[in-house]
Amino acid sequence: MRIIGFKSAVFTAVVAFAFAASASIEFKSGGAVLRLADANGAVESLVAADGAERLVVATEAFTLQLLDEKGEPTRLKSSDFAFSRDGGLFTWRHTDGLVVHMEVSAADDVFYFKPSVEGIPAGMLLEWFDGPQVCISPERKLFWPDWDGTEVTNYNSRPYRPIGYRKRFTPGFGSSLYPGLAQMQFMAAYKDGRGVYFSAVDDRHTPKAVDWDQQDGKSIRLTLQTFCGDLDADGAWRPKFHYSIRPYEGEWMEACEIYRDWVRTLPDFQRKPTRPKWMYDSPVNLIYPVRGAGNDCGRDMKPNRFFPYVNAMPAVEKYGRLLDSRIMALLVHWEGTAPWAPPYVWPPFGGEEALAKFRDALHARGDLLGVYCSGTAWTQVSAIVPDYSLEQRFEDEHLGRYMMRGPKGEITACICNGFDSQKLGYDMCLAEDWCAGEIVAEAAKLSRFGIDYSQFFDQNMGGGWLLCYAKHHKHPPIPGAWAVEAMRTLQKRLIAAGNGMVFGCEQTAATPYVPNLPYSDVRPMPGLMFFGRPVPGSAFVFHEWMCNFTGNQCGMIKRMDAFWRWMSGFHNGDMFSLVLNDSGEVICGWPAPWSWGPLPERDDLMAVLKELNAIRKKHPSFLLEGRMIRPFLKCESRPAIVKFEGWVSGTVETTEVLTSFWENEKGEHIGFASNWRREPSELKITHADGRVETRTLAPLEVIELKK
Ligand SMILES: [Zn+2]
Numbered sequence: 152m153r154i155i156g157f158k159s160a161v162f163t164a165v166v167a168f169a170f171a172a173s174a175s176i177e178f179k180s181g182g183a184v185l186r187l188a189d190a191n192g193a194v195e196s197l198v199a200a201d202g203a204e205r206l207v208v209a210t211e212a213f214t215l216q217l218l219d220e221k222g223e224p225t226r227l228k229s230s231d232f233a234f235s236r237d238g239g240l241f242t243w244r245h246t247d248g249l250v251v252h253m254e255v256s257a258a259d260d261v262f263y264f265k266p267s268v269e270g271i272p273a274g275m276l277l278e279w280f281d282g283p284q285v286c287i288s289p290e291r292k293l294f295w296p297d298w299d300g301t302e303v304t305n306y307n308s309r310p311y312r313p314i315g316y317r318k319r320f321t322p323g324f325g326s327s328l329y330p331g332l333a334q335m336q337f338m339a340a341y342k343d344g345r346g347v348y349f350s351a352v353d354d355r356h357t358p359k360a361v362d363w364d365q366q367d368g369k370s371i372r373l374t375l376q377t378f379c380g381d382l383d384a385d386g387a388w389r390p391k392f393h394y395s396i397r398p399y400e401g402e403w404m405e406a407c408e409i410y411r412d413w414v415r416t417l418p419d420f421q422r423k424p425t426r427p428k429w430m431y432d433s434p435v436n437l438i439y440p441v442r443g444a445g446n447d448c449g450r451d452m453k454p455n456r457f458f459p460y461v462n463a464m465p466a467v468e469k470y471g472r473l474l475d476s477r478i479m480a481l482l483v484h485w486e487g488t489a490p491w492a493p494p495y496v497w498p499p500f501g502g503e504e505a506l507a508k509f510r511d512a513l514h515a516r517g518d519l520l521g522v523y524c525s526g527t528a529w530t531q532v533s534a535i536v537p538d539y540s541l542e543q544r545f546e547d548e549h550l551g552r553y554m555m556r557g558p559k560g561e562i563t564a565c566i567c568n569g570f571d572s573q574k575l576g577y578d579m580c581l582a583e584d585w586c587a588g589e590i591v592a593e594a595a596k597l598s599r600f601g602i603d604y605s606q607f608f609d610q611n612m613g614g615g616w617l618l619c620y621a622k623h624h625k626h627p628p629i630p631g632a633w634a635v636e637a638m639r640t641l642q643k644r645l646i647a648a649g650n651g652m653v654f655g656c657e658q659t660a661a662t663p664y665v666p667n668l669p670y671s672d673v674r675p676m677p678g679l680m681f682f683g684r685p686v687p688g689s690a691f692v693f694h695e696w697m698c699n700f701t702g703n704q705c706g707m708i709k710r711m712d713a714f715w716r717w718m719s720g721f722h723n724g725d726m727f728s729l730v731l732n733d734s735g736e737v738i739c740g741w742p743a744p745w746s747w748g749p750l751p752e753r754d755d756l757m758a759v760l761k762e763l764n765a766i767r768k769k770h771p772s773f774l775l776e777g778r779m780i781r782p783f784l785k786c787e788s789r790p791a792i793v794k795f796e797g798w799v800s801g802t803v804e805t806t807e808v809l810t811s812f813w814e815n816e817k818g819e820h821i822g823f824a825s826n827w828r829r830e831p832s833e834l835k836i837t838h839a840d841g842r843v844e845t846r847t848l849a850p851l852e853v854i855e856l857k858k
Pocket of ligand 1: 554556580581583619620621624
């Protein structure tokens with residue numbers, strides 16, 4: 152068995168276990184003790200060497216779901232089975248012949264769980280397995296690797312439900328599919344610097360939920376509900392990977408370090424990324440539509456002031472001058488088919504010649520051309536341009552056979568799909584050759600034309616895709632690692648045919664897609680609005696392989712402190728982006744009706760972004776290629792509150808001074824501190840030798856920090 156991320160020699164050693172006085176089974180490793188219930192194998196307790204409990208009692212060891220031939224689910228929990236144990240091998244037997252095994256072992260303070268499910272009843276398929284089940288106290292904060300990194304404190308923000316084939320996309324529910332909306336396959340819960348880390352050590356990145364269930368409010372169950380499509384010939388599920396639980400000291404950064412250490416062992420992360428030269432110039436994106444008035448749906452999509460495309464050149468020149476920067480014009484509603492009508496986008500609205508004039512004018516100045524696309528969905532009818540319809544072709548060519556299906560053969564799509572949305576259509580199955588071929592051919596038209604960057608996988612959150620159960624497709628009828636491999640293969644084909652065009656996705660790329668999608672539109676807003684606060688988890692783990700941009704805010708923000716937002720982006724290591732309205736002024740984001748007006752204080756914001764981008768260009772070994780690290784200086788400033796208005800309104804707790812710390816390939820270190828307020832702010836710095844220094848940062852000042 153291939154074991155990654157820990158000492159395999161130790162792992163194979165005999166596990167120490169014993170009965171505890173309280174009818175628990177104890178596993179000891181290092182100074183840590185894991186206790187499982189002798190009655191049913193559920194995880195009861197994890198006490199670290201520091202003597203502090205990390206968990207609360209779970210009532211079940213696992214749940215699983217079977218599908219019958221009609222796609223009807225049967226959900227079973229461990230208490231539906233008879234439990235027995237032989238040393239570190241736990242077994243649950245069901246009366247219908249179903250047998251679940253869990254090998255439990257330990258090494259170096261880490262506890263490992265390796266499940267298998269055998270004896271699947273005839274006519275049934277194992278859809279997913281959710282175990283071991285791990286519960287924490289709601290007093291703990293949770294690092295949740297969704298939406299680029301979220302620290303969850305509001306556990307009542309949504310009810311839990313297992314993931315599956317979905318008919319509607321509901322961001323508030325934060326569908327937590329990995330690799331996708333969830334970008335990493337671990338969670339960490341901490342309080343007072345004492346944490347517990349729960350992960351799947353799965354180098355094939357099998358689709359799974361990375362999620363939390365608030366249960367009765369007294370305990371939060373962490374779930375890595377895993378899809379079981381990678382079956383053995385006898386129908387059994389015997390994954391090659393395991394789950395792990397470990398105590399650790401620290402909060403979200405220390406947990407991300409554990410995950411990053413594992414990521415560094417993966418083959419795709421052994422190589423240094425190949426970056427286009429323009430990334431070293433840290434171009435600023437100007438995001439705007441060429442049709443409509445700032446809304447992303449509705450039928451009022453007349454060409455606006457940015458069409459013909461060259462009409463945008465005065466804005467490009469203005470912001471290039473104000474920011475002392477190369478510009479990337481990043482277009483929305485440019486597709487000649489209809490806005491938001493994937494997979495077909497070409498030719499551009501108004502024809503190739505019109506866009507070629509703009510491309511050439513940009514390139515003549517050293518600027519860049521980028522486009523938003525809409526991912527791998529299939530459009531039957533545009534809800535924006537009703538003349539655009541592929542219904543006849545779909546019927547004539549029997550294209551329904553290539554679309555994703557649910558367990559009952561149902562066909563739909565869940566993102567931006569509906570009469571009041573952008574389109575009516577389906578999702579393409581990326582394991583079907585016909586779909587992959589159409590997508591590669593369409594993307595090649597963009598790259599051949601000389602487009603520099605395509606946010607091609609917008610609406611493919613994290614660069615992933617959803618769950619296909621089609622029995623008539625060539626893949627297994629249950630989602631599995633095959634689906635991730637299909638997407639990775641597609642992305643590599645796109646890059647091979649891409650003529651140097653860079654590809655990106657919506658949110659930062661999920662773990663297996665990071666090497667293919669190095670520049671994406673970050674989406675920290677849902678973390679802020681629903682669950683707690685955003686933290687730059689993706690940047691902390693992956694920045695040395697990818698460098699994203701501050702995005703378009705996904706239409707979620709109406710009002711917010713712009714300096715806090717963009718300075719946060721700087722500390723995340725992101726490049727910058729701005730959204731323009733029909734006056735060429737900077738607005739809060741896209742989509743947002745232009746009637747909301749421009750950002751107040753936008754002139755001061757330009758001055759700040761010019762300075763921040765100059766720092767980015769001065770320090771590419773840190774801010775483009777470097778690794779985010781934990782603070783090497785203790786930096787403290789007063790707590791502060793930022794208000795926001797958007798899909799929901801509220802506040803976020805922050806500090807008066809923001810900081811970030813970086814390491815480059817030579818092992819050198821640098822830090823930055825910035826005051827986002829319009830008043831002076833004090834920063835107390837405690838050096839490693841105990842020396843304390845207090846610095847006063849002027850309004851909007853940014854400083855470098857050295858060891
Ligand atoms: Zn399929």
